[in-house]
Amino acid sequence: MYVEQEERKDTKIEGVTIHETRIGNIEVTTVEVDQKGAEHIGKNPGSYRTIYSNAIKRQDTKSQEETAKVVTKQLLELMKKNKIPKDASGLIVGLGNRNVTPDALGPLVIDKVLVTNHLFVHEPQYVKEGYRRVATIIPGVMGLTGIETSDIIKGVIDKYQPGFLIAIDALASRSMERVNATIQLSDSGIHPGSGVGNNRKELSEKTLGVPVFAIGVPTVVDAVTITSDAIDYVLKHIGKEWKEKDRPSKSLTPAGLNFGDRSLSEDDLPPIEKREKIFGMIGALDEQEKRALMQEVLTPLGHNLMVTPKEIDGYIKDLAHLLAESLNAALHENVTIKNFSQYTR
Amino acid sequence: MYVEQEERKDTKIEGVTIHETRIGNIEVTTVEVDQKGAEHIGKNPGSYRTIYSNAIKRQDTKSQEETAKVVTKQLLELMKKNKIPKDASGLIVGLGNRNVTPDALGPLVIDKVLVTNHLFVHEPQYVKEGYRRVATIIPGVMGLTGIETSDIIKGVIDKYQPGFLIAIDALASRSMERVNATIQLSDSGIHPGSGVGNNRKELSEKTLGVPVFAIGVPTVVDAVTITSDAIDYVLKHIGKEWKEKDRPSKSLTPAGLNFGDRSLSEDDLPPIEKREKIFGMIGALDEQEKRALMQEVLTPLGHNLMVTPKEIDGYIKDLAHLLAESLNAALHENVTIKNFSQYTR
Amino acid sequence: MYVEQEERKDTKIEGVTIHETRIGNIEVTTVEVDQKGAEHIGKNPGSYRTIYSNAIKRQDTKSQEETAKVVTKQLLELMKKNKIPKDASGLIVGLGNRNVTPDALGPLVIDKVLVTNHLFVHEPQYVKEGYRRVATIIPGVMGLTGIETSDIIKGVIDKYQPGFLIAIDALASRSMERVNATIQLSDSGIHPGSGVGNNRKELSEKTLGVPVFAIGVPTVVDAVTITSDAIDYVLKHIGKEWKEKDRPSKSLTPAGLNFGDRSLSEDDLPPIEKREKIFGMIGALDEQEKRALMQEVLTPLGHNLMVTPKEIDGYIKDLAHLLAESLNAALHENVTIKNFSQYTR
């Protein structure tokens, strides 16, 4: 499983443009990285779009439809930006292991998308205007096939010769909050998580010879991340309490009600000397050091579990449905955000 | 889905050698077809082995183990006959659609076989003597991938370069009796069922460049076959009754007990004039004509259903287990018919 | 598995009223049986409604929605006829074995219906107007639980005390044509199929003490029925050909085009002497005798297979969706045939 790419909202870096919008409860962050920016931040140049939505976790089907519309729009923009012609044929690749629920997202999306290529080839008389050629492949995972996933995909590309490729994968999250709550699109391919020591090879235009769009959803998180996030939340919580203690309004609020907005922000993080008071030397460590320490302790004990929410079976089904709707609408002119729910159930 | 190959036990044809053995309740029919024989009977030359066993239908796990042993032995013989070296790498292909239970046999076998190739490549220090390189692929079906299955397999072969290929598939049966009761092996590849008008291309040494072994199990049967078989059984039943009427023993047997052995043979089929009496002009038709008539009537009505036994979910699981055991034992020296059950659950 | 009840459209019997309507491609047959009629035909008195629709077999989701609307209407009528108050609490029972695909209809419907009883009990503040109390139970099958299904249901009724019960079950079909194409409703309960020798006890108002509505869908059929139906189709086909031979129009129709309407009717059945010519003494047997003979031959051979269409996995999912929509709309005022698809996916 790949690890999601780190976000860098906080910095003003040459060659990196960040843009944030909000549609209802859905947030979209767009990060454009040019060649120069790529060198600065150590990522491939390209367009990175993150859609943040609680619709899956809240099992709210109406809001899931709204999210699918936003994903469709972002996907269309990415394709346009990369000048994909409207009749270019697409290959959708469902990465992951269908027998491991949190890793089954890719295969389940493939089960639900519209496939048309065989009709174009064998029964062109039945293909209406407004559809493009789409084929799919579920390559499996190396532990089950014994073959590098990238080799299987290359083999299929050699025969099918698609105009572009869309790869869908479940990811390991860098934050508790984002698990099953963010959908990440990019046009820079999929890269093995360096932190995982995984040998699977890059899937990108460079290695495959066709434009590669990646759609990733973090569905698992490790114990180190959970702990690191939890420590941060405690620091911010106490920091906020201290700040608010001095605000007059606070004196009128009954205890326990100061969680009105139920959210904590970066600003709530207290200064380092206070952090040390609360969490000792651990509190003084920065994000990287804290994680490194925890990893050093938990991993040899076999306790750096990779975990997924208990309700994952339902989440994955809903995510597969949402992404299949978005893909159908982005790929075929005849399918739109108005009628996409008729093409998937 | 491919249609199983027709059996031709009844004939003495030049270039075709037939051999039958029985191990306990398991029957094995071996048909060797040379170039001359191939021309006569319109099949590819090669070795065809059919293992007949009731173990799956009777859900008898002990007898399933016995059957797995026989399948292992036949598979080993086929590989030896084709001079597959003991260190040749194999690619096991699980044909069929895993979302359609009677067609899911191939994918389910793949879920259960030993895969070793990635260990040879990435962790050779952990590979013990007595194992060969094995990789697998589940190519999907054209209706879901949009791509010819044979193209996907060719693409993978180009990258992985196996020494030989084993393809596993569920078949359409030519007889009610054989559904889930026969396992068919051959070294002549898999050929699209001509009767089905299916365009999928041949998988054979000729098209793929490596030796191809096929393992097929008939899991579905059509209404025409069921009806045709049922008419035959009625004819034989009445034929047998008539024959036995004249035997003195019969007069002492109470009615209804003449089914002692519960089996009917070709010899019980009455002569044509009697068949006509029982089944009119239909009774006088030969097998082919009877099927053709029925097909002509049922197909346009949409009533030539392709069906599978109600208990198929359990049968397919047991079949996948049985074949995975046989494959593991046939492919790796360290796995034998004595210990193969430890490698699959 | 229960066997569907025999239909008796052909007769004019005292105490039995038959009514047929058609909505688009959907046919509805209503049979009202009073006490006198019940004695004549050997069925319980009550209202029997059969909805015939090809929507499932044709995998046509739009037409499935139309069918769900018709089922909703019939269910509402049945409930009204039995004077079920709008606030009576309901218990939906999903009969069958979820591990056997063609028998999993009941459990899968339960997975998809709205359940409200626990909200009424524990969180009444969240229950809006327009919903009634609904609970569900999946009792399992005796082979897996070891307990009579009717005993489990009685035990639950004793505790939950519902106002009425709706039982959903997959059935064995009496005709090839009706498999996965008819939905049968009645207010006379579910009765063990006498032909199957099954000891499961009746589920009815008499045995359970509350009104019992049954919803059944034939999903399997046996080899005897397939053969018997196929013989009938052949007879009708030849009968029709003979009739049309004499019609002037026929002479102008190219061969093979006389199947224009692709349907055969009872009227196409030729007279008995012609039937004998075609199918010999078998052709002269009536339906019952033909089946009895076939059963006598096939059953001892173990060849009276109970089968289901190859595509059953998809059919059962669609049927469960359709019935869940209908049940939600029939049970809750707030759910209607206009919005029922929002409550099930």
Added chain:
Amino acid sequence: MYVEQEERKDTKIEGVTIHETRIGNIEVTTVEVDQKGAEHIGKNPGSYRTIYSNAIKRQDTKSQEETAKVVTKQLLELMKKNKIPKDASGLIVGLGNRNVTPDALGPLVIDKVLVTNHLFVHEPQYVKEGYRRVATIIPGVMGLTGIETSDIIKGVIDKYQPGFLIAIDALASRSMERVNATIQLSDSGIHPGSGVGNNRKELSEKTLGVPVFAIGVPTVVDAVTITSDAIDYVLKHIGKEWKEKDRPSKSLTPAGLNFGDRSLSEDDLPPIEKREKIFGMIGALDEQEKRALMQEVLTPLGHNLMVTPKEIDGYIKDLAHLLAESLNAALHENVTIKNFSQYTR
């Protein structure tokens, strides 16, 4: 989902006897609580047995068989202690939601255990000596049935009248280490986790009228527990480092090798003033206070996720197999730890 009972190994309390044994890599802790002890520790009196084994997490099938043998022995002892006659009929209850993988343990065990009651009732001639009457029920969860689970069970008990009951359930763990690694047996029934605010009622001899044995396996854990455990591991890790710094052997060990035994013990926890140095005021909190603080922070944010390991699908299957083997061997004289694997696959 219930929360596992807290362990209290550390104390010497009147009325509580603790006994620990080890068989190979499997540890068994037995805690006997009498009436007096029950008052002291706030648990029901009874026998509590915890089997600790890494066999599931390591996916080691051989070691899983060993664990199943230990579970069988403990279960037999518990039954003997409660004087269950060898011909008493048992009811096995599979608690939990089969559509939520980490909660599906109960239903999956039921799918695999031997059920005999219907044979005793309907076909006694086929029941050999050495089997007892066993029935099963999968009552579902209140969110899906709308009915209290305990009411469904009571209803079934009223009809079936078993001699004793065995309830199987997945639990929420109180420690990261124990997830999927402990099997907990007791004869004191199942009690709703007070910490979860769950209203489901107790299942015990007091409420059900028959002896109740509970088998629980922790399969999920919350973010608070993960964080709390991780903080403890860090404290112990640093504590151990400090201790070992002064030991002469340490000076000869290359850096990073002091994890030779990969385990940390309670003794490694540094004294409070050192804990405060490392983790500030958080380090000075005791277990309960630390959890309470974290819960206060994470819960309102919606971040106290209940999680399960990524590999849960495979773990649950293996656990169900292991428990089914143990149950079959404990319940039927004819099934023993020597042959139990023949009764489950």
